[in-house]
Amino acid sequence: MTDEAAQTHADNPYVDDPPTDFDPVEALSEDAAREQAERLREAVRYHDHRYYVENDPAIDDRVYDALFSRLRDLEEAFGIQTEDSPTQRVGGAPRDELPDVEHVAPMRSIDQGGEAAEVREFDRRVREGLEATDYDGEIDYYCEPKFDGLSVEVVYENGVFQRAATRGDGEVGDDVTANVRTIPSVPQRLRGDHPDFLAVRGEVYMPKEAFQAYNRELVERGDDPFANPRNAAAGTLRQLDPSVTAERPLSMFFFDVLDGAEFDTRWEMHETFPEWGLRVCERTELVDDVEAAIDYRDARLEERDDLDYEIDGVVISVNDTDACDELGTTSRAPRWAFAYKFPARSEHTTVRDVVVQVGRTGRLTPVALMDPVQVGGVTVSRASLHNPAEIERLGVGIGDEVRVRRAGDVIPEVAEVTDAAGEGHFEFPEECPVCGSPVERDGPMAFCTGGLGCRAQRERSVQHYASRTGLDIEGLGEERVQQLLDAALVSDVADLYELTVEDLTDLEGWGETSAENLVAELDDAREPPLADFLTAVGIPEVGETVAASLARHFGTFEAVRAVDEDELQAVEDVGPTVAREIREFFDSEANADVLDRLLEHVDPQEAETDTGDALDGLTFVFTGSLDGYTRSEAQDLVERAGGSATSSVSSNTDYLVLGDNPGQSKRDDAAEHDVPTLDGVDAFEAKLREEGVEIAA
Structure with missing residues (x-):
């Protein structure tokens, strides 16, 4: 710490044992607010450095939160935010896309291998390469973990964070400035005696413990978790909405200079970075020869499971930067560095x-x-x-x-x-x-046993209701449903029908047209066929086949809802277990409350209950979309006439009905089993009439 910095530290009341009993914001003049805010920024930066870089916090979290909240309150009340204020980590406005940005210097990849013999061959090339030059110094190696994250360029001007970009193709990357700004371990302002201009390279990662906690949240709400911390970090860093990035637990190590500073050795760079406020990995070591570098890798392999960050090997670099300059680079990689990879974890x-x-x-x-x-x-x-x-x-x-x-x-x-x-x-x-x-x-x-009174079951039921196996509401896929749930616009299926265009256009990613289209889709789903509705409401054990049987047997939703288990077992495809599940679903008070609200918006259409035998013994399979029929309506038409409608083609299939955009696999199966095809609605209806089935005009 410089003498000037030490004096500033001593004069700042919010550094050592800071007070948290502040005067009301409205009692301050603007000048007093500006002075207090600047001291708070200084103090918060100091405490961030102690916590994220030195891993040695000087105050507890409660006190830190009080200082941060006071700074934010002052900035908002007086409009005195600064670009490099710690409060700007919360993220800015969402962007439509991530622009390209050209790197200050190329971000090259590194040659790599997984065998000790390849490392020794690297050492041989280094020594032979330097023998051909005027270099006469010792060759020692700077060894560091190879982080399994996302490589990023970060640029500072006059000590202030200016921009950040992903590696991309090494020459041009994505501009992720707003997202990297939210990462607590990335300083908004450098410390100490730093260069006027500095471009550094670092690795963004998600700590393992935070990764598991974040994946837990995803799994609990039914979303697919990230496969590994690297994917989680990459997905988070490329978010278009920086506030989303701010909510996710990212961190960063810095490990190289791209431009703006020169060092005699890489070890000198490693020791200087923390003085500037740049976080480095504490498991970096300087070793005398290649055998010690191999031992270093083996030690990191032993401890990799105990680290709170993923590493997939180590990077071994020539320490002396003059030697690095003499060795130079190929078109894609430096000749003075080698990545010694770990074997993949298996099973x-x-x-x-x-x-x-x-x-x-x-x-x-x-x-x-x-x-x-x-x-x-x-x-x-x-x-x-x-x-x-x-x-x-x-x-x-x-x-x-x-x-x-x-x-x-x-x-x-x-x-x-x-x-x-x-x-x-x-x-x-x-x-x-x-x-x-x-x-x-x-x-x-x-x-x-909570039924639709359970939030998780309600959320899954909304997703199912709108899905292809439900009412197939276009524009309401899983991501859209989750967005509505997160925004508290929808908590159960009944709420879907109360959505307005204004509700939707207030959400990210919704325009006037998409909002109007969804509201129109929901209006079109207010009078669904009974079989579709029974499938959509999510009764356990009731899929399309059982729903069609219930619809044909009872005709109305009210009738299905009221029957007892014995009556249910009289229905084709309904045994004791299915009958019990249906009855328990309708007997649940929580389910009844949601269904009653849903029926205020939806009128399931009465189904035709007369069953003929014109198609007795015939089996139909459908593929593609039929103009004028939903899939369940077409199947129901066949089954009401005594036929069977199955989902896959076999030697027992009599006809494959082809709609628009038919699936190739079913057509191939039909050809293999010599199953006749009916091409389109006209051919389908003609076959039914030929068999004696009456079809309404």
Whole structure:
């Protein structure tokens, strides 16, 4: 710390044991507010440096939060924000796109390999290369972890953060200035005796613990988690809305100068960066020779699981910068550096957490969140534990090492515990983790009894209601539904019909046209066919086939809602289990409340209940969209006439009906099994009339 900085530190009351009992903002003059704000900025920068760079906080979080809040209140009340104020980390306005930006200097990649022999060959090339020059110094190596994150260029002018860009193609990257500004470990203003201009390279990453916590949130709300911290960091850094980036836990290490400063050695650079406020990795070392560099890599491999950041190897660089200059670069990589990679993690990993997901039907599914691992060439960070009985069978708990496999080569699952390092198996909750309702066991599985009174089940039900297997409401995919849920515009399916154009245009990404189109789509979905409605409301065990059978048998929604289990079992495709599930769904008070509100907006159409036998013994399969019919309407027409409608073509299929944009696989199956095709609605209706089926004009 310079003498001037030390004096500033001593004169600032918010550095050591700062007071938090401030006078009311309105009691200050603008001059007094400006003076206090500047001291608070100074102090907050100091405390950020102590926390993020030195890892040695000087005050507790409560006091820091009070200083930060006071600074923000002053800036907002008097309009005195500055570009480099710590309060600007919260993010600015969303952007339509990330512009390109040309780097100050090329951001080259590094030659790499995974064998010690390749590192020794690198050392041989370095020594032979320097022998051919005038360089006569010692060759030692600067060794640092190879961070598995996203490489970024950060530029400072007169010590103030100006811009940041991703590596891109090495010459041009994405402008992520607004997003990098939100990262707490990136200083908005440099400290100490820094250059007037400085361009540095660093790695943005998501700490492992924060990654697992963030993935937990995603899994709990039914979203796909990120495969690994690198993907999470990259996805976050490329957000168009910086406020989203600000909410996600990113950090950064700095490791190289691109322009603006020169050092005799890379070690000197490593020691100088913290003096400027730039965070460096504490596991960087200087070694005498290549064998010590190999030992360094092996030590990092041993401890990689204990670090709070992902590394996938180490970078070994010639320490002396004159020697680096003599060696030069190829068109893509420096000749003075080599990345010694770790072997990929394969199959064995550690369980860091267990999350219990609540599905649309209330089924509770435990999911293991793990350190990312390669399984069958795919990186996975979560695996299904299926149900409480499977947890008990495996004896799996948090902290255990497990072997992971991909069931059916698709779905990752925990196959066995290889090292029970945790404290016993995970205890399955007796209450729903979302709504607190009692959990009921049904054989090996567990269910929340809260019905649509459970927020998770309500949210899943909204997604299902709008999906292709529901009412197929165009413009209301999963991301849009989640946005409406997050904005508290929708909490259950009934709320969809109360959305207005004004509600939607207030949200990011919605224009007048898209909002009007969705409202029109919802209006068109106010009188759905009964079978479609029964499928859409999400009754457990009721898919398209059972819904069509219920519609044909009872004719109206009110009738389906009122029947008892014995009457339900008289319906084709409905056995004791399905009948019980249907009856429990309608008997739930929470479900009844939502359905009553939904029926204020929706009028399910009465279904034709007369069943003929004109198509008895004939099986139809549909592909593509039929003009004038929904898929369920066409299937219902066949089934009401005694025929069968199935989803796949086999040797038992009599006709494949081709709509617009038909699937190629079903056409191929039809050709293989010599199944006749009916091309379009006219051909379909003609076949029905030929078989004696009456079709309304």
